[in-house]
Amino acid sequence: MKVRLRPGSVARAEDLTTACVRECAGYLAALDDVAAPEHTKLVAAIGTLVAEHTAYEPSRERSLDALLNVGRLALDAGEVRLARRIADSGVALRASSEGAWRLRAQALEADGRAAEAVHAHGRYAALAGERLDDLPFDGGEPIGVAAFRTQLAGRGVCVVANGEDIAASGLGGRIDGYDVVIRVDSFQTHQDGTGERVDVHAVSHRSGGPGWRRRARTRLVFGEQPAQWRAAIRQRLVPGAQAYVGDRSLSRPVRDPALIGEVRWAADPSTAFVVARLLDFLDVSPQIDLVGFTQPGQLRAEERQWVLGHARRRDGMRISLR
Secondary structure, three states, rough: OOOOOOOOHHHHHHHHHHHHHHEEEEEEEEOOOOOOOOOOOOOHHHHHHHHHHHHOOOOOHHHHHHHHHHHHHHHHHHOOHHHHHHHHHHHOOOOOOOOHHHHHHHHHHHHHOOOHHHHHHHHHHHHHHHOOOOOOOOEEEEEEHHHHHHOOOOOOOOOEOHHHHHHOOOOOOHHHHOOOOEEEEOOOEEOOOOOOOOOOEEEEOOOOOHHHHOOOEEEEEEEOHHHHHHHHHHHHHHOOEEEEEEHHHHHOOOOOOOOOOOOOOOOOOHHHHHHHHHHHHHHHOOOEEEEEOOOOOOOOOOHHHHHHHHHOOOOEEEEEEE
């Protein structure tokens, strides 16, 4: 949807917001399970938008904030079409809105429109005053190997796989009981199945899922090539979603000659294997458990062979490296 809004055109702004409210109403009408966990926050946000839009004296600032919040939650729920419609409207409502351009970049990326997403991110970066070789504003404090080792030292660590098997395992309570919980790539959390804690999120530069937007204390971004890593940091790191972010020294730990330096592994090893190999190498945690990685497809054959060869114990879905 391409709409150009003249500055000060209140009537046009109201029409544009009304169109988005109608789009949201249509989405709700077609929704099969409003109470599903992935929909509840989005439904509540739509309610806030409707309430603001129909207020006796609506605020344009609050309306835009409510609109963009719906767009962000739509992306989290996998509703890419709705998120794109709202992002386009946000940009049309206020072309100088950093939040609108960032939402547009994320929605376009989720829709597979990479070139347009890069352009939208460039607009966001210009408005935010970002230098493209820096972390996004409030992108987190950069940490290196020593600082990450300190976060793990003396603490029991659990790395959680993705997939239906772990979601149905009923291990959520045990997982959340570890000192440090690490999740990988486009993870989902469920209180009973996977647990809900996210202390560390490890993610490949190729992953475009909602994991980037989920709150984590520390985020590690993996990419073999410096350009790949920098692009992911610039375009996908969400301001405020992490307190710490791994710097370049943690971007390719398995093959980096300055760290582990094992070049025999695939050029892009799986994220879970990189984490397991890094934890084993740092060797500062009294307990290192991999949960859910006994299932097919979680690791490559040679990675699985290494993990099983270094396992101290196996117990159901759990592999213990320490």
